[in-house]
Amino acid sequence: MAESLPRYQKAGVLLADVPRLDFGDRREQARSLSSLDERLGQLSQWALGEAVDRAKVEGLQFGADNPVTISQLEAAEGPKLQPRGTVFGDAARSIQVMGIAADVELDGQETINRLKIAAKRGEIDTTGVAVELKALVEGAGKSLVKIDPKASHKVRGALATAANSAYLSILESNAKKVDEQTRVQIDDWISNVVPEQVRSALEAGDTIDPETGRVVTPRQRIVASLHGPLREKLRGQTDEFARQADKRFADIVARERVNALSAHALENNLSLGQIRGGQFGKYAGTWREMQADDQEKVVVNYMQESGRRHLLEERTRKQGEEAQKRDVYGMLSDYWTMRDGPKKDALKRDIVAKGQGVLSFDQLKSLLKPPTDGGEGKADVTLEIQAENAVRRGGITDLAEVQRRFPGLRPAQLKHLNGVINNSGDRTLNDGIRLLAGIPDGLVQMSGDQQRRKLALQTEAERLKLEEIEKNGKAGAPGMWSPSSVLAKLRDAKDRITADKEVEGARATLESFGQSKKATITENTSEQELKRLKFSPAEINEIKRRQRLLRGER
Amino acid sequence: METISGLFGGAGEAAGAATAGSSAYSTASTMASIAQGIAQYAAGRQQEGLYEAQAAQARLQSRGEAVKYEQQANGIAKRALAAQALARARAAAGGIDPFSGSAMFIQSLSSQEAGEEIDLSRENAKLALLAGDQQAETYKRAGRTSRSRGLLTGLTTIATGFGKTSQVGGPVRGYG
Numbered sequence: 001m002a003e004s005l006p007r008y009q010k011a012g013v014l015l016a017d018v019p020r021l022d023f024g025d026r027r028e029q030a031r032s033l034s035s036l037d038e039r040l041g042q043l044s045q046w047a048l049g050e051a052v053d054r055a056k057v058e059g060l061q062f063g064a065d066n067p068v069t070i071s072q073l074e075a076a077e078g079p080k081l082q083p084r085g086t087v088f089g090d091a092a093r094s095i096q097v098m099g100i101a102a103d104v105e106l107d108g109q110e111t112i113n114r115l116k117i118a119a120k121r122g123e124i125d126t127t128g129v130a131v132e133l134k135a136l137v138e139g140a141g142k143s144l145v146k147i148d149p150k151a152s153h154k155v156r157g158a159l160a161t162a163a164n165s166a167y168l169s170i171l172e173s174n175a176k177k178v179d180e181q182t183r184v185q186i187d188d189w190i191s192n193v194v195p196e197q198v199r200s201a202l203e204a205g206d207t208i209d210p211e212t213g214r215v216v217t218p219r220q221r222i223v224a225s226l227h228g229p230l231r232e233k234l235r236g237q238t239d240e241f242a243r244q245a246d247k248r249f250a251d252i253v254a255r256e257r258v259n260a261l262s263a264h265a266l267e268n269n270l271s272l273g274q275i276r277g278g279q280f281g282k283y284a285g286t287w288r289e290m291q292a293d294d295q296e297k298v299v300v301n302y303m304q305e306s307g308r309r310h311l312l313e314e315r316t317r318k319q320g321e322e323a324q325k326r327d328v329y330g331m332l333s334d335y336w337t338m339r340d341g342p343k344k345d346a347l348k349r350d351i352v353a354k355g356q357g358v359l360s361f362d363q364l365k366s367l368l369k370p371p372t373d374g375g376e377g378k379a380d381v382t383l384e385i386q387a388e389n390a391v392r393r394g395g396i397t398d399l400a401e402v403q404r405r406f407p408g409l410r411p412a413q414l415k416h417l418n419g420v421i422n423n424s425g426d427r428t429l430n431d432g433i434r435l436l437a438g439i440p441d442g443l444v445q446m447s448g449d450q451q452r453r454k455l456a457l458q459t460e461a462e463r464l465k466l467e468e469i470e471k472n473g474k475a476g477a478p479g480m481w482s483p484s485s486v487l488a489k490l491r492d493a494k495d496r497i498t499a500d501k502e503v504e505g506a507r508a509t510l511e512s513f514g515q516s517k518k519a520t521i522t523e524n525t526s527e528q529e530l531k532r533l534k535f536s537p538a539e540i541n542e543i544k545r546r547q548r549l550l551r552g553e554r
Numbered sequence: 555m556e557t558i559s560g561l562f563g564g565a566g567e568a569a570g571a572a573t574a575g576s577s578a579y580s581t582a583s584t585m586a587s588i589a590q591g592i593a594q595y596a597a598g599r600q601q602e603g604l605y606e607a608q609a610a611q612a613r614l615q616s617r618g619e620a621v622k623y624e625q626q627a628n629g630i631a632k633r634a635l636a637a638q639a640l641a642r643a644r645a646a647a648g649g650i651d652p653f654s655g656s657a658m659f660i661q662s663l664s665s666q667e668a669g670e671e672i673d674l675s676r677e678n679a680k681l682a683l684l685a686g687d688q689q690a691e692t693y694k695r696a697g698r699t700s701r702s703r704g705l706l707t708g709l710t711t712i713a714t715g716f717g718k719t720s721q722v723g724g725p726v727r728g729y730g
Binding site: 018029031043 | 601605608623626629630633634637638640641644645657660661663664665667668671674675677678681682685688689692693694695696697698699700702703706707710714717718721
């Protein structure tokens with residue numbers, strides 16, 4: 001056969017794969033929408049933020065324009081408390097709650113202040129205050145806790161702090177008052193009780209202790225019964241006050257010792273040698289225990305009082321003589337005007353009997369002669385007696401007045417009458433000094449303080465009298481002075497003269513009382529003013545006692 | 555919402571306030587927003603251009619592929635004709651009628667096989683063209699979308715810039 005015929009050889013062509021298309025359009029659309037979503041999201045966020053911010057502002061404004069009070073909430077009237085949960089509501093409510101909390105806190109503060117003032121005035125005690133404050137704080141917290149626990153907690157905290165501070169202030173004020181009252185009591189005890197008990201202890205002298213059989217001296221008794229209790233009373237007081245109290249106590253003990261020994265020396269008419277030798281009987285031990293300065297004071301007191309008593313005796317004697325003379329002059333006045341007869345003779349005998357002790361024989365003889373008109377160089381005795389009667393009974397204290405009413409008196413008679421006037425003046429001055437020193441009439445046995453005050457006033461009175469005599473002498477009236485003028489000057493200087501430790505203490509006490517009420521208390525402050533300053537009755541009594549002391553009253 | 559309408563409604567006033575009297579920084583912020591918007595729009599246009607180019611390229615590519623497949627078909631046709639010619643020549647040389655009998659059968663078989671492959675190649679060419687057109691359309695749509703997005707983004711950027719700048723504010727003069 002012929003070789004095989006050629007055939008078409010297959011090239012192996014296959015159907016091509018479907019090409020993968022790039023769906024860029026879908027991709028771009030997705031990207032566009034995503035971008036749009038993002039943009040719109042941003043816009044929405046921004047707009048919401050703006051809305052929230054404005055809602056906050058409007059909410060705050062609404063809350064401020066529509067405040068609510070607790071009473072309105074309880075009565076369900078007035079503006080509504082905005083609910084929580086929205087921005088506007090939260091903002092408005094926050095402002096309204098702030099207002100309510102401020103009201104509650106303000107009311108609470110006012111109540112706390114009222115309680116504080118009432119407690120300081122003594123209208124309510126500390127226990128009552130504590131109860132009231134506790135109830136206030138808890139009540140304030142409860143009223144707010146349902147509305148806003150956070151605000152409630154804050155208000156409760158603020159009120160608790162204020163209540164604590166007020167309570168502390170009240171306690172401090174009370175403690176200060178108690179301290180002041182205690183100091184006043186201590187001062188009073190030292191001033192009033194201690195002198196009496198020291199005197200009693202000194203009066204008792206040395207005793208035997210029945211338990212131990214030992215001798216107990218007055219000093220030991222004073223230490224046990226007074227100094228020990230004083231230390232107890234001073235516990236808790238400031239060092240300065242304790243020091244002053246101790247000093248006052250020591251001064252009072254020393255003073256009472258001096259007074260007791262001085263009085264003993266005078267009563268028993270001890271001599272100076274006996275005094276210096278310590279021969280004081282039951283007070284001998286006390287004399288030995290005394291400091292040299294105090295012993296010297298006893299000597300000085302004794303000498304001053306002895307001198308005063310001597311003066312008093314002299315004066316009394318002279319007063320007796322003067323009284324007798326007055327009687328004689330009175331009888332003479334009747335004698336001269338009587339007709340001769342048995343009655344006149346009897347009167348003459350009485351005059352002689354009475355006049356013998358106070359007038360000389362020649363004086364009596366001349367007085368019993370009928371009165372004459374004197375003539376040149378001869379004094380009119382009758383006129384002199386009449387003038388003397390007028391000075392003694394009529395209270396004439398001025399020699400010029402005597403000359404005016406009784407013309408014709410001779411210089412010697414005037415000199416005599418001047419002496420009578422001076423004696424009367426001295427008596428008036430002494431009476432005035434006793435009054436200024438606060439010494440009652442008729443009191444002979446004076447206390448040491450009274451003696452000291454009187455001595456100081458007498459010294460000053462002598463100085464003023466000499467000053468006045470000198471002044472009047474330069475003015476052409478030698479020897480003239482006026483008791484009333486001297487007493488007036490003495491009265492003016494009384495405060496300066498009579499300032500002693502008791503008066504100083506009284507002044508200090510009044511100053512202390514005044515400081516407690518931020519006022520000035522003097523010896524002239526009225527009881528009405530003291531009541532206005534809200535002093536208690538006990539305090540007013542204390543103040544009045546010290547005022548009397550400063551005024552020189554007892 | 556009030557705030558949104560206020561934002562857009564007040565954009566003009568804000569712009570006036572921002573450009574007329576507010577601080578230099580507010581002005582700079584507004585200008586920057588405008589520039590940013592324009593840039594975003596330009597970016598969108600650029601992206602569109604890119605996609606247009608890609609579309610053209612896809613079309614060209616598909617045309618090229620189609621030509622290759624046509625060429626392949628032509629090659630097949632040529633080889634088929636050559637094989638037929640050779641078969642006829644040999645048949646004739648062998649004293650066989652080339653147009654009948656088995657000689658014809660063999661030629662027919664060759665023609666059929668060649669024809670199948672030519673058809674396939676031509677189908678492939680059509681497919682390539684179709685795919686290329688589809689791809690080009692896709693890219694064109696993508697380009698249009700990019701342009702739209704650029705425009706929208708730019709506008710919102712400018713509007714947001716105006717809105718934020720209007721919040722800066724300034725003094726209100728006058729009485730009452």
